[in-house]
Amino acid sequence: MAAIRHWPLHQLDIKNAFLHGDLEEDIYMEQPPSFVAQGESGLVCKLHRFLYGLKQSPRAWFGKFSHVVQLFGLKRSESDHSVFYCHTSSEKCVYLMVYVDDIVITGNDASKISQLKVHLFSHFQTKDLGSLKYFLGIEVSQSEEGVIIxxxxxxxxxxxxxxxxxxxxxxxxxxxxxxxxxxxxxxxxxxxxxxxxxxxxxxxxxxxxxxxxxxxxxxxxxxxxxxxxxxxxxxxxxxxxxAQGQGLLYYDKKNTQISGYCDANWAGCPIDRRSTSGYCVFIGGNLVSWKSKKQNVVARSSVEAEYRSMAMITCELMWIKQLLQELRFCEVEQMKLYRDNQAALHIASNPVFHDRTKHIEIDCHFVREKLLSKELRTKFINSNDQLADILTKSLRGSRI
Incomplete structure (x- = not known):
């Protein structure tokens, strides 16, 4: 696919997942290892709590749902186990995302989507909610121009x-x-x-x-x-x-370039003097991932703090690339990483370590490995254009 396509989103809801369907028929209880009644057969266990109250119920439910979906021919993503997909041809595909018993289906194969719904109806008491409008507290507005959440x-x-x-x-x-x-x-x-x-x-x-x-x-x-x-x-x-209704707009900008912005606020926390890392990732100019997180250790220099944030976003970029390749969502080109710190960019391209940088050698090696493999390319931007700045410090209204 040459560009990100806008496909309709469908929502399903499985009612009383543990009460209906054949989930309980596939769950068998065995005698615990510490107590085995020799020579006894036909024993049953009296449950004081129903399946909803058992700690293993989420795993049992997801195992059952995963089995039913894979029977239809969908594959479970290795990058994200809550995503299932199938490709009927080079251009046709169906994606299914699940959160407990709430399901979102999208794709460009309308016939396959209809068959998938019938398959789910035959195994669970499922309600078709039609076009996706409200999902887990998130409002979704779809139009020909794009999607707003x-x-x-x-x-x-x-x-x-x-x-x-x-x-x-x-x-x-x-x-x-x-x-x-x-x-x-x-x-x-x-x-x-x-x-x-x-x-x-x-x-x-x-x-x-x-x-x-x-x-x-x-x-x-x-x-x-x-x-x-x-x-x-x-x-x-x-x-x-x-702005209570402020959200995110997703639309086709005719490209699938993956780009990331990362920044760090060195020793920004007045309590323990740890730095705060922030990054945001765009696919085709659409914001898909971001994070603001305090670093786990105290950075001894601003460059170390910057490099830790680079390592963090590099992991995120590699995961997104793996997911998109697995789903065949788009052709993944060389990803771009934008920074406003010249020292960090110079260290990334300099293979020589010395006393001032050896304490961050692991992060340096990790980022440089991706640079040498041409999977990632770093670029310098002005601090005023650093989009991740909002994730590392408090800004005034005009900067926001």
């Missing part, structure tokens, strides 16, 4: 729950001059409410990469939140109020 209703529900539906909006998710500490101010009297609200904000980042860094900061204080931390959460919500 957002969480407008989800955001409005959070604002209503906190009483901020009529608040005055602000233009930044976090005050750039504020440094949150672990034990500053008075403890917040309702930690569970804080944890619940931050958890909802984490889910909101599925379609709002602009709040990823701020949410990552406030999520560090889940165990013992203070008043200042709660005020920071309210600050994020007032920013969300500015």
């Amino acid at each position: 957002s969480q407008r209703k989800y955001a409005l529900d959070i604002l209503k729950e906190t009483g901020l539906e009529n608040c005055k909006p602000i233009d930044s998710p976090m005050d750039p001059n504020q440094k949150l500490m672990a034990d500053q101010g008075k403890p917040y009297p309702d930690p569970e409410k804080y944890r619940r609200l931050v958890g909802k904000l984490i889910y909101l980042t599925i379609t709002r990469p602009d709040i990823s860094f701020a949410v990552g900061v406030v999520s560090q204080f889940m165990q013992s939140p203070h008043i200042d931390h709660w005020n920071a959460v309210m600050h994020i919500l007032k920013y969300v109020k500015k």
Whole structure:
């Protein structure tokens, strides 16, 4: 395929997956190794809890569903086990994505999709919800121009729950001059409410990469939140109020170039002086993946922090490339990695290590290996054009 195609998305929902179908017929219980009744046959076990309450029920359900889908001829992706696919010819394909009992089907083979639905109907009590409009709190709008995903209703529900539906909006998710500490101010009297609200904000980042860094900061204080931390959460919500329906637009830009932007904020955390890595990945100019994460160790130099972020996005780029190749979604060209740090780019192309760089030798070797194999190409960009900057620090409204 020469470009990313826009195919219709279909949604299915399996009702009472454990109560209907033949899932329970395929589950057998054996006597535990510590207790074996010799010479006894025909023994049965009395379950005090139904399958829903058993720890192994998700694995049993997915195993059954996977078996049924593969009977139809779909293959399970090795890169992402929740994705199934089949290619009926060089141009025809069907993709199925599953989350527990919610299913999304897409592809350009309408006949095969109809047959797949009938196959699922014959094994499970399944409801066809038609064109995908709402999935796991994510609103989907499809048109000839492209697909827009957002969480407008989800955001409005959070604002209503906190009483901020009529608040005055602000233009930044976090005050750039504020440094949150672990034990500053008075403890917040309702930690569970804080944890619940931050958890909802984490889910909101599925379609709002602009709040990823701020949410990552406030999520560090889940165990013992203070008043200042709660005020920071309210600050994020007032920013969300500015554009509740903001989301992501996906449309065909006539190319399938994979490009990534990565950045690092050296020693940005005032508590433990760890750096924050951030990256975002585009396919054909459409944002598909991003992350804002504090690094696991303290970086001894800004170059080390930058190289750790390069290693992180390189892993993500290689995974995306493997997934696209497996699904035959598009022809994967040489991927581009944009950085605003000249020192990191020079080290990537310099095969000689010395005392100043040997402590980051592993990450250097990993990134350079992909550069030498021509799978990846690095390019320098100006700091003002660094899209991953929003994932590593607090920015003002104009920069956002």
